[in-house]
Amino acid sequence: MGFSVSGSTVVIFIGVLLTLSVAYPTLDNSYDQIREAQDGKFDREVQTANTKIKIADTTYQDGPGRFTVVVENTGATTLNTTKMDILLDGVIQDKSQIDVRVDGDQTRVYAPPGTTIELEINGVNTKPGRLKVVTEYEIAEFTEVT
């Protein structure tokens, strides 16, 4: 009788150990995964809060059909110009038609705080009435073109 109890206890104990060996890594990884996702979300929220732009100037040249927008990075975060979008009269512009310069340099892609981004949009046949510039962090600026 006593040996049955001892034997059963050992078997159940081994079962519990095996169960814990399966459960613990999964639970630990799950916690890390959620924590990492939450940290990433928090970082994005901070980036968004630190993002601010100002549309400094717009110019339309009807000869070459070119519309130039000058945007200033007045926030505290560096902007990736390849992830910016331009809407003219609500229509999103094809990025292959946009030449970008950061502080006059066409080779630069990232615009740190305080820099000026010049976007030349080609193939604009009529002067637009509305301009919206959207950054990668959802922050946007709108202006009516005069």
Place this chain on the structure above:
Amino acid sequence: MANASSSTLILFIAAITIAAGVAGTLYTEVSSLTDSVSERVDSLSETIETEISIISDPGSDAIYDDSTDETTILVKNTGETTLESNPEQVDVLLDGEFIGSESVTVVTGSEWGPGDVARISIDQNLNNGEHRVVVIVNGEREVLNFFV
């Protein structure tokens, strides 16, 4: 004496068998539970990493084309994960009505990655007045109000 030994042996075998059954069931059920937890966490972390933003200009005429009865919404992926541009993965409500026939096209880039914009087109006649579009992707919800 022999009878006592036999019954003790039988009881021992029975006890061990029951204990093994309990241990085995416990292991199986917890394994199944951890698989479910793992899947749920994958889904949850994808939801946390998903962020979208409707960047359409609501004051422009580009949202609703009354000659083709087409509503066009531009949605930017402002999160960290690449989103499925499959219409079945994107839920759209127009004035509270579920739209199952919208088309989703990635405008910038070959896939709807972070920073890329997708165009959602809805073929439905709209009356003059105010309208509301809700776009839901991976549990992330964005709303656009516009006037026709």
